[in-house]
């Protein structure tokens with residue numbers, strides 16, 4: 001079985017202080033995990049999907065906590081930009097939760113995953129265009145470093161590589177645990193930001 005290589009933290013040598021580089025890499029990791037889920041079958045697909053769910057949950061939570069607040073207050077027209085992004089994230093979370101309750105072998109799974117993928121990619125492109133470019137121009141170095149640190153801390157909760165010894169599909173982390181993961185990520189991000197801010 002051919003193995004797709006999904007890069008993870010550190011593979012790209014992105015500086016830990018560059019919050020935009022970190023988030024752009026996560027967008028790439030998410031794309032690669034969609035590829036992995038689509039290419040795999042059976043337990044491997046279930047396993048790759050678990051990693052995708054975790055990374056998406058952690059990534060979107062970190063953006064909601066650090067990126068959107070920064071853009072809302074620091075970018076002209078930021079209120080509108082953030083309102084649109086939050087609506088997209090809410091829709092994606094609902095689609096993700098619905099998929100999470102499905103069997104990954106269900107014939108409906110892949111078509112629905114493909115729809116989520118299209119939405120998630122459009123959302124990521126809008127973030128890159130309307131948020132990340134402005135963040136890059138910001139001269140608020142202290143805040144930029146604090147955001148990067150928080151994104152890194154959150155990322156540790158979502159390994160993108162399979163872990164030997166972890167039973168595939170043994171536990172179905174449905175909506176409850178995904179929501180709990182988002183809560184834990186939120187706490188962690190807030191603590192990390194608080195320490196530096």
Ligand SMILES: [Fe+2]
Pocket residue numbers: 059060063089123127
């Ligand atoms: Fe997002």
Ligand SMILES: [Fe+2]
Pocket residue numbers: 023027059063124127
């Ligand atoms: Fe994003």
